[in-house]
Every structure is written in C-alpha cells, then in structure tokens.
Amino acid sequence: MKVFWGLYMSLFSLLSFSQTEVYTVTNLDINSEHPHFGLMQIASKKIIFTTNLLDKKGRLKRFQGVPILTVFQGDLSNDGRISNIDQIIIDPKENISHITSATISRDGKQLYLTTRYTYKNKPKGDFNMENFHLKVGEFKTGLGWTNFKVLPFCKPKYSYAHPAISNDGKTLYFTANERGGKETTRGGSDIFKVAILENNTFSKPKNLGSKINSYSRDMFPFISANNTLYFASNRPNGFGGFDIYKSVMNDDGTFEKAEKLPQPINSKQDDFCLIIDSENKTGYFSSKRPEGKGDDDIYYFKQN
Template sequence: MTKLLCTAYFLISLIGFSQTEVYSVKNIEMNTEYPHFGLMLVNNSKIIFTSYLLDNKGRLKRFQGNPVLSIFEGELFENGSIKNIKNIEIAPDEKIKYITSATLSPDSKKLYLTTTTSDDFSEDNFQIKVGAFKEGEGWIHFETLPFCNPKYSYAHPAISIDGKTLYFTSNIRGGKETTKGGSDIFMVNILDDNTFSEPKNLGSKVNSYSKEMFPFISADNTLYFASNRPNGFGGFDIYKSKMIADGAFEKAEKLPKPINSFQDDFCLVIDSANNSGYFSSKRDGGKGDDDIYYFILN
C-alpha cells in the first residue's frame, strides 16, 4: 500500500508541475537531420533561419568540400508550423557563399547578414554586411558595415522594431567597450544618413566572462540572447534582459524549463504580443542537429 501511495503521489506531482510551467514547447514538423538556427521574425508573419543548402536531389551542396550554409524564409501558420520555405536569393556576383545568420530591416528594404571575410570556411573572422533587393536579381550591393574592424568578428545582427538600433555579437578588444568574454553583445545606432554610431558594449548586466550570442530585441524592448555562462542548465541557455528608461538593461535572467534544457538552447524570437515564438535547441528527442521549437505562453 505504501508503494502504491508513493506512486500516486509522484504522478500527481508530475501533473501539477506540467500545469504550472510558464511555456508549452513542441518540435515543429519542418525539422530534418540538418541544423536550423539563426532565427529572426519578419513582421510576425514570416521567419528567417539558417540551414544547409540542398541540391535538386536533396543532397548537401558543398563548396571546397564543406556544406554550404545559407538563409531561408518561411511563412508562419497556426500551431507554429512553418511552410512555403524558400532560399533567400543572394545575387551570384556578390560571391557570398557562407551565411550564419541574417535579419531584415523593418521596412524589408535591407538585408543584414553574417558572413566570412574569405572563402576559407575555417576562418573565424566574421563580418556583418548589408545589401538591398532588386527585382529579378535578388539581394545585391552588399557592403561591410563601416564599424567592422577586420581584426575582430561581428555576427548575429538583430534590429529594433523602430529600425533605429542594431544589436550584434563581437569580440572587440581594447578600450572602454572591450569584450568581457569570448563574445559580447554590442549595439550601434542606425542614423538617418545611413551611417552608424560607434559600437557600445551592453555592459556587465547583460554580458559575462563567457560567450553571449544570437541577440533578439522584442517589441517591448526585452533583449533575448544565449550564453554559456556558469550556473546554466547546460551548454548554451537563453536569457532575457529588460531595457529600462535610460536605455540601459536590467540584470539578465535565465529563462525556465522547458525553454531551456540540459543541451544547447539559443536563437529565441518572440511575437509582438509576447505570447508565442520560436527557438533552436539541440535537446534530446530532436530530429536532427539543431531543431526549431515553437513555444506558447500558457
């Protein structure tokens, strides 16, 4: 009888826990054995993500023996499904063969992306470039952002909903804005004449002596990002930090399970109502390398 009561209590505890979780999470149908990451929302109706480029027979396209990472766009439907997926076409003359993440300006007229500075896929030095769309040609006229120093890496661009601030990760060294860890989150102001302010480190309430990656700024100015700092659940975890009145950010806090897991969790994006969104994870039970998960607020 004692064993039976203990079993019943355990089951009741599980039921109670599931009802008190803040988020419900599910692996979406589009995932495959290949990685899917670098998520960025477009007007709450589409999503940009990074994955391997496939040929007409579903085989990996390769360049110099390495799988080609490219960016894709998909439409969002009910229950979190992503459909009508297509490759975002970069004009061949741009010679951009390796893209790790990208974002659109709010008016969809500019595409910011992270790419290497050479054709050497082992090169650690990334840069952020911006291009414009031309009908019939795709995205063209890419230029490296003027504040990108070739000595350092710049990656994972994310733009505020008003289009006035660009967030990104970097390993800038030296001076007041030096990187604390392996990579920090920085911001620049996007000025009216298509120029940019100097990069500003978001400071110790956001950044740590570990790596910060994949920032996303929500409609209510909450910054979401991934970090592998100590005291996480495991690997990279997703954190959030709310912007306060003076433009600074509050101390970052780790999101609870089931958003975070014992494996890598990153690239969280959330809709303008703060009700639902997506993130990437390498958690147990997935379909492939990094899967996209849909979450909704309970």
C-alpha cells in the same frame, strides 16, 4: 553542436516535450538531420532562418568542399507551423556561400547578414579567416539581394555576428569579440549595439555592459516588441550548454540584470536564437536537445 561552434565558434511532429505550468514546447516538422537556427522574425507573420542548401535529391550542396549555409524565409501560422518556405535569393556575383544569421530592416529595403571573408574579398592586413563580419545589401528585381558592403565598424581582426534590429529600426544589436578601451569584450563574445544613422552610416559600437554580458560567450540577441532583450549565453550556473536569458530595457535605454528562462525553454543542451511574439505568449527557438531530429532543431513554444 558542430555547426554552432563553426559560427564563431505541413504539420507538427508527434514529438512534444514535457509541459510545465508556464510553457509547452514542440518540435517542428521542418527539422531534419541538418541544422536549423539563426531565427529572426521579419514581419508579423514571417520568419527567416539558416540551414544547409540541398540539391533536388536532398544532398548537401557545397562550395569549395564545404556545405553551403544560407537563409530561408517562411510564413508563420497561428498554430505555430512554418510553411511556404523559400530560399532568400542572394546575387550569385556576391560570392556569399556561408551565411549563419540574417535580418531584414523594418522597411524591407536592406538585408543584414553574417558571413566570412573569402580569398577573393579578404581585407588587407592581419586578420583571421575564421572571423565573421556583418554585411548589408539591397534588393534588386531579377538579381535578389545584392550590392553588399561590410558594415564600417567591423574591424578585420575581430569577429562580428548575429544582427538584430530594434522595433523602431534605429538600433542594430549584434555579437562581437571586439577588444580595447572602455567597451572591450568581457568574455569570448559580448552583445553590442550601434545606432543606425542616415545614408548607411552607424555610430560607434557600444558594449551593453555587465548586466547583459559575462566572462563567457554571449550571443544571438533578439529585441522583442516590449523592448526585452533575449540572448544566449554559456555562463556558469545555467542548465547546461548555452541557455536563453532575458533582460528588460529601461526607459533610458539601459538594461536590467539578465535572468535565465525556465525549463522547458532551456534544457541541459544548447538552447539559443529565441524570438517571441508581440504579446509574449508564443515564439520559437533553436536547441540541440537529445529528443530532436539530429542537429539544431527549431521549436515552437506557447504559454499555457
């Protein structure tokens, strides 16, 4: 999955996947040969996702020779369609041309995103240009999202990605490979959280622990309305590639041991970026399964 490794490594299509007693899974018409991933629900009927930026002739737009990845938003219909798709406008002066995932704060005032440093804004000291970091910006009429700042807990020598905000807006979940101390990353990447405090300040990152994280790569968190954490992992004993797992949060903020979701949500290929509605009956995820249209596709699922 080319784009997935680079991360940190209107109607339905007639194509519909195998059904079980639990879920029906359907490939959406917005998919193409280009990747569609980085899903995050930002309102009851709105979603954002990442894909390549194209010109009017459908060709890839590039920055310094590299295809531009950016975020779009769309409306959700009751039957699962994603329509009225528009690019989320970033102030050009921010020079952010590679966005792999994003989310918007509950009050709609802040955009959190995952991107890389450029030679113009790289930090001082030793760091890897391939590392990702998290930024937060504000919306200004006429400019779009602007005044982005790197989140203060992001250390240049580590990689941070995939922001997700709790339903009360007080906690930010994300992926990182931060090392050292009691909260060190167990595998290639773990899921962490920080408390969102006043005046754009944050607590120290806290690793979610061994009931969530493994000695493999754990990433793309999403916290549902009933405080269930969904995420992707390529740990052993899965169906193949990355699989989607879930873990219920206890009243004290700890999590139950993560469990793998069944087929056809998971497949023998990479499955990730699951989001689910407040009733836990319908949702979306991305997958590289061979029945798709090219690269990572977005799928709609509903409980039978």
